[in-house]
Amino acid sequence: MTNNKIEILDKIEENLIKIREKNALTHCITNSVTINDCANAVLAIGGSPFMAEDAEELEEVVAIADVLVINIGKLSKNQIKAMEISCKKADETNTPIILDPVGVGVTELRNKITMNLIDNHNITAIRGNISEVKSIAKLSGVLDESNTAKGVDVNVDDIITKQNLKTNGELISTLASKLNTVILASGPIDILTDGKTTIAIDNGDDMMPLITGSGCMLSSVVGSCIGGSNPLEGSLIAILAMNIAGEKARAKVDEKDEGTGSFRTYLIDYLYKTNSESLINESNIMIL
Ligand SMILES: Nc1ncnc2c1ncn2[C@@H]1O[C@H](COP(=O)(O)OP(=O)(O)O)[C@@H](O)[C@H]1O
Ligand SMILES: Cc1ncsc1CCOP(=O)(O)O
Numbered sequence: 001m002t003n004n005k006i007e008i009l010d011k012i013e014e015n016l017i018k019i020r021e022k023n024a025l026t027h028c029i030t031n032s033v034t035i036n037d038c039a040n041a042v043l044a045i046g047g048s049p050f051m052a053e054d055a056e057e058l059e060e061v062v063a064i065a066d067v068l069v070i071n072i073g074k075l076s077k078n079q080i081k082a083m084e085i086s087c088k089k090a091d092e093t094n095t096p097i098i099l100d101p102v103g104v105g106v107t108e109l110r111n112k113i114t115m116n117l118i119d120n121h122n123i124t125a126i127r128g129n130i131s132e133v134k135s136i137a138k139l140s141g142v143l144d145e146s147n148t149a150k151g152v153d154v155n156v157d158d159i160i161t162k163q164n165l166k167t168n169g170e171l172i173s174t175l176a177s178k179l180n181t182v183i184l185a186s187g188p189i190d191i192l193t194d195g196k197t198t199i200a201i202d203n204g205d206d207m208m209p210l211i212t213g214s215g216c217m218l219s220s221v222v223g224s225c226i227g228g229s230n231p232l233e234g235s236l237i238a239i240l241a242m243n244i245a246g247e248k249a250r251a252k253v254d255e256k257d258e259g260t261g262s263f264r265t266y267l268i269d270y271l272y273k274t275n276s277e278s279l280i281n282e283s284n285i286m287i288l
């Protein structure tokens with residue numbers, strides 16, 4: 001990708017058309033907490049969700065899928081096996097794999113599963129909150145020490161701010177180069193990088209972390225967008241679509257004096273109403 005902001009924004013319209021035309025079959029192995037939200041988010045952006053995890057059918061599912069999303073939010077023995085079978089098949093079929101390393105750093109099991117997936121498979125993109133990304137940096141030898149996430153939520157000491165943006169951008173870019181993957185680290189400001197181009201995205205709303213699943217939905221949407229375009233440009237569309245939908249959803253709940261339950265519904269509504277004009281005009285991105 002170019003490092004020119006105007007050229008990056010110029011690609012949004014054609015990529016969004018491609019994503020919608022492709023209607024990428026998005027195979028998700030994900031947690032049961034937010035699985036329904038993920039399927040609805042995929043449909044809203046223009047993908048086609050397929051949640052399958054029984055070992056008996058996985059090779060067939062991956063063979064027809066355009067993209068595989070692995071979310072480790074609520075692991076079980078069966079799911080771990082399902083992830084191994086699916087990733088092995090995805091490597092054979094060159095199907096992009098998107099990893100959401102929910103809660104990595106918090107338990108040894110999550111560390112082991114995450115690093116097994118990263119070390120043994122072709123991971124196209126990793127999308128996690130900044131604490132999760134920093135934990136992977138530590139496990140990969142790119143960072144000496146890291147805080148741990150608060151369960152599935154970011155550690156407040158890690159939150160991306162204007163002050164630590166450059167340092168975090170450099171760290172995540174180094175990690176992306178080392179792992180040969182795209183990384184999208186989320187928070188009030190998001191950082192997206194493939195190790196060559198690093199973009200900060202300052203959109204979204206502080207109600208987003210107050211519903212469960214905004215991160216899981218984002219990772220699934222990243223999957224559909226990558227399946228319909230390419231890793232870096234697809235991830236950029238996904239994060240802009242989610243965050244601008246979040247901004248509009250917040251304006252709507254404030255207008256109607258509502259709360260987080262309605263916010264969750266409006267988030268899907270505005271994701272569905274995503275259009276390139278608003279992604280271009282309302283985006284607040286900076287090349288780092
Ligand atoms: N304080 C915030 N202000 C604006 N957007 C936010 C904020 N926190 C998270 N987001 C957005 O919410 C989505 C999920 O991010 P995050 O909360 O970091 O993931 P997770 O749910 O996996 O911890 C992303 O689109 C991110 O940009
Ligand atoms: C609450 C919870 N517990 C296990 S997975 C999960 C959902 C996490 O979703 P997100 O990372 O999108 O907030």
Ligand SMILES: [Mg+2]
Pocket residue numbers: 102103128129152215216
């Ligand atoms: Mg998460």
